[in-house]
Amino acid sequence: MTTRDRQPPSRDYQLMVSALADVTRRRDAELDEAEQAYQDSAARAAGELAHAENDALSADRWAGAAAAQVLDVDREAARLWAQLRRARGLRVRALGEVPDPAPIETLPRVALQRRPSSALPSDLDGVVTGNGRQSPRALLARAADRIEDRLRPTSRRPLPRWSLPLLPMIGAIASSLAGLVAAGLVTFGQTAVFGGLLIRGLGWLAFIIAPSAGVPAAAYLAHQRLHARLDIGGIGLTLLGGMIAATLLSLSFAAH
Secondary structure (H helix, E strand, O other), X not given: OOOOOOOOHHHHHHHHHHHHHHHHHHHHHHHHHHHHHHHHHHHHHHHHHHHHHHHHHHHHHHHHHHXXXXXXXXXHHHHHHXXXXXXXXXXHHHHOOOOOOOOHHHOOHHHOOOOHHHXXXXXXXXXXXXXXXXXXXXXXXXXXXXXXXXXXXXXXXXXXHHHOOHHHHHHHHHXXXXXXXHHHHHHHHOOOOOOHHHHHHHHHHHHHHHHHOHHHHHHHHHHHOOOEEOOHHHHHHHHHHHHHHHHHHHHXXXXX
């Protein structure tokens, strides 16, 4: 008879109960771990689902704002095109109708933002887009200003006061240059060359128009640089400087 056979039945029962209790504890612990893992996975899935729904709503808002901007840009482009066709000096038939937009296949990929959720509708109205390009509304606003200048050039502001003393200087410089060219033509025409009479005639004609040679230059500078108009007073100041320079130049040539 072995030692185990000599143990009482109650001892075997206690061992089996203890083993059953250990198995029960391990089962409960594994069930608790499985339940916690399930809860964590469900929470992560719910968070990812909510984040995806927010991204979808942001994308929908971004797409709606972009579609509205496309409609606004198309309407503004059509209005500016019709206004451009009414501008002076343009041939309407040669201008034609509004050109079609470029196909989407030819546009660069970077023109579309990769994260619509980071682009608010207000960003679509900005002057510069995220990739460094100017927004369509900024380009259309610049085109509208240029067309407005072409249609109503008389609406420009007058010249600023600080620029008025420069007008006689511009007239004098332009008149002096024209006078020197005229003197060269007259001198060259006096030599024994073919067409000398015509060359001298061109030289004397240049002498006549020399005092007013600064008016086109002053008008160009006022229009392009100062965005202003050259009024009668400005033309008079430019002519005054040109006439003084032409007179001094004529006296200098007569003295020699």
